[in-house]
Amino acid sequence: MQLLHLDSSVLGGASVSRQLSAELVARHRALHPGIQVVSRDLAADPVLHLSGAHLAAFNGAATEDATITADLVKGNAYMDELFASDILVIGAPMYNLSIPTPLKAWIDRIAVAGKTFRYTATGPEGLLKGKRAFIASARGGVYSAGSPAAGLEHQESYLIGLLAFLGITDVTVVRAEGIAMGPEAKKAAVAEALADIAAISA
Numbered sequence: 001m002q003l004l005h006l007d008s009s010v011l012g013g014a015s016v017s018r019q020l021s022a023e024l025v026a027r028h029r030a031l032h033p034g035i036q037v038v039s040r041d042l043a044a045d046p047v048l049h050l051s052g053a054h055l056a057a058f059n060g061a062a063t064e065d066a067t068i069t070a071d072l073v074k075g076n077a078y079m080d081e082l083f084a085s086d087i088l089v090i091g092a093p094m095y096n097l098s099i100p101t102p103l104k105a106w107i108d109r110i111a112v113a114g115k116t117f118r119y120t121a122t123g124p125e126g127l128l129k130g131k132r133a134f135i136a137s138a139r140g141g142v143y144s145a146g147s148p149a150a151g152l153e154h155q156e157s158y159l160i161g162l163l164a165f166l167g168i169t170d171v172t173v174v175r176a177e178g179i180a181m182g183p184e185a186k187k188a189a190v191a192e193a194l195a196d197i198a199a200i201s202a
């Protein structure tokens with residue numbers, strides 16, 4: 001069994017999503033002794049944004065550009081790690097109502113027609129079967145269903161939609177929100193999320 005652990009916060013040791021994703025990994029290590037963990041710090045070591053040069057190389061054009069070549073190797077490794085993993089743990093802070101750009105850049109490398117999804121006569125079909133995902137969500141404000149800002153939530157909903165598009169529908173969100181609403185609110189939100197992680201039993 002393999003777990004793919006992604007982090008994308010720029011806040012390093014002060015990051016809430018990193019704290020939660022690390023706890024999720026620890027929980028899965030406890031539940032599945034011997035599980036292999038592959039980690040990617042997408043903030044510290046991102047891929048480049050897609051460019052025309054990438055698309056040309058994807059379509060078979062030879063490239064002499066060492067930067068593009070190294071970047072393509074990393075993007076291919078993302079895809080291999082994803083296919084080899086049974087469980088995904090995605091550290092996902094909310095940045096400007098959505099996800100951090102290095103996490104989007106990861107998605108741009110693994111959401112590939114013919115590999116992770118395909119178009120059929122009845123609509124798109126996800127090709128990633130039998131995988132589970134856990135989203136470690138952190139955000140400064142409150143966007144949960146029923147809150148005044150719920151309509152601005154494009155972070156968890158985007159990730160859940162994207163994962164479903166790729167065939168991953170078994171998704172658990174562990175959320176700490178209201179992180180910027182004072183130390184007490186932050187403490188309570190993190191404690192609640194940690195309790196949710198401790199309660200994961202399979």
Ligand SMILES: Cc1cc2nc3c(=O)[nH]c(=O)nc-3n(C[C@H](O)[C@H](O)[C@H](O)COP(=O)(O)O)c2cc1C
Pocket residue numbers: 009010011014015016017018092093094095096097098138139140141142179180
């Ligand atoms: C660049 C940036 C953009 C942010 N945008 C939002 C936002 O749109 N809404 C919000 O509620 N919080 C926003 N925040 C606050 C973060 O969501 C909050 O600090 C959260 O804890 C980040 O996760 P992290 O602690 O893992 O880095 C933003 C923070 C940063 C650094």
